[in-house]
Amino acid sequence: MTQACPAILVAAPASGQGKTTVAAALTRLHARAGRRVRAFKCGPDFLDPHWLALATGQPVHNLDLWMTGEDDARARLHAAAAQSDLIVVEGVMGLFDGEPSAADLAQRFGLPVLAVIDASAMAGTFGALAFGLQHYRTGLRWAGVLANRVAGERHAQMLQDALAQDPSAWLGAVPRDAAFALPERHLGLTVAAELPDALARLDAAADALAATALGQMDGAALARWSVGFEAPRQAQAVAPLLQGRTIAIARDAAFCFIYPANLDALCALGAELVFFSPLANEPLPACDAAWLPGGYPELHLAALSGARRTQESLRAHAGAGRPVWAECGGMMPLFDRIVDGEGAAHATWGLLPGEVRMHKRLAALGPQQLDLAQGSLRGHTFHYSRCETALTPAMHTQALRGGVRGLGEAVYRVGSVQASYFHAWFASSPTAAASLFLPGDSV
Incomplete structure (x- = not known):
């Protein structure tokens, strides 16, 4: 109707x-x-x-x-x-x-x-x-x-x-x-x-x-x-792939780039959502997987450098093989350090080797697509920093410019930690979104 x-x-x-x-x-x-x-x-x-x-x-x-x-x-x-x-x-x-x-x-x-x-x-x-x-x-x-x-x-x-x-x-x-x-x-x-x-x-x-x-x-x-x-077409039912699983999500002034629709998508997949604040040095709540969304870590480097409880709980979580998905600003403090716009280095959490450098010019902007075995996640990228790391990317997103596909953002993987500058729209493929928060052989 x-x-x-x-x-x-x-x-x-x-x-x-x-x-x-x-x-x-x-x-x-x-x-x-x-x-x-x-x-x-x-x-x-x-x-x-x-x-x-x-x-x-x-x-x-x-x-x-x-x-x-x-x-x-x-x-x-x-x-x-x-x-x-x-x-x-x-x-x-x-x-x-x-x-x-x-x-x-x-x-x-x-x-x-x-x-x-x-x-x-x-x-x-x-x-x-x-x-x-x-x-x-x-x-x-x-x-x-x-x-x-x-x-x-x-x-x-x-x-x-x-x-x-x-x-x-x-x-x-x-x-x-x-x-x-x-x-x-x-x-x-x-x-x-x-x-x-x-x-x-x-x-x-x-x-x-x-x-x-x-x-x-x-x-x-x-x-x-x-x-x-017009009324929408009948939507396909979303399988409860995350039923019984708890996802901890960083949410504060440093990690605030969260689409409400992404939270809805995770709930539709059956997940229970809990939140924590790295800026307040809160440890990761009891959970099966963690999501570090984008935001402004570069504006809060002193607090994030000193967030030892957050750092240690993330290390223990990853060490136990539990998934971590980190997007853009959520990825940045996972490296050893962040170099600010003035050239000063700030030690961060060290789950990924290398450093992130802030730049005054835009480093990347535009639509991106991440093709996984479980489906294709659509999204975008927008950032002013660059990674300098010895890690070999596990994969890349596809960048879309003028209807032509090209090499997009790197996706890094160390153990159960996956990180990229890519911001995903989870509803574009709920099955692929679920795979980010499940052990590698679960989907």
Whole structure:
């Protein structure tokens, strides 16, 4: 059965235009009004969903026609539509950037597109950008355009006048204001939980948006953006391959790159999940397998270097032949040391030989696929560091660039420890995901 719900995709001509601020402000504004709001993030991303989750009070899942798959996206949107008054999907990069792009997602599901344009250094060109985004591809539903980081009323009027070919596209202007700026660092936005005033920033952004035509739309006005989401196809049953097994997951400010859908996938496989904090020097809880997800270990090197109980419990766990799966930032402290951006070396946990060096430039970015005997896991990579190790990779992921496959990230294996810069989307192959947390001959 088709489920109808007002929905909008918040896009932009490029990264850095303020998509997350506007998407979070819009969801916060309607959540404060008592509406049931669900938010999603287009493409691989761990950071923006933290802000959208804070704004909505609901878990935020990723939608990507390749990584998560069309069926997964359809199922999540259909389920959200049945329980929501508004769905907001934040785009990724520019509207037409990437394969697949945010525009591909919008077109596949009939999502109206709101273009957010940083107008801080333009006037008439604003109209050209808006016109181009609207007409570059046929078949896109168009919601309108919002000017962001505007200097004042006169500037806003100039921008509105630039939409002479389609005045109805104007949805208002949001001023530049430090009160609702979302701070950034090398991997993207700062995690919302790290800022004591995070919710106040979102409320300030919502207040600013409330003064615009977009922000003044009530439930009746939102109905013009109604989308009918088709029911998903019958999903294949997930075998309880992890039934009776406990997986310990590192989760704190250093290890915070966790897709909620990955936790759901492990639970669907029958696993019991327990959490621990290496930053607090907590030992590994009693478990059958461990998962060290990505995050920001490079920002917490002193604490991680001193986390002896965590280190010793991981060593004992691996020494007993129990599986460890480590992704990107979760892999980094498993090496002997991490060399920070200033060249200072910090001793880490020594389960893998070698060191990890931080760099100021991006080392890798893009979609990846890990082909295992049990199936193929889709995911991505995004990191600023490089490994220097004598280990021979046990395998490599496949990198996908422009539809062409190439050699991707190394996967290292020492005993029961497996580690890679690859971030996996577990639902893309539950059987393959389960194999990461089982002894080698279990699947």
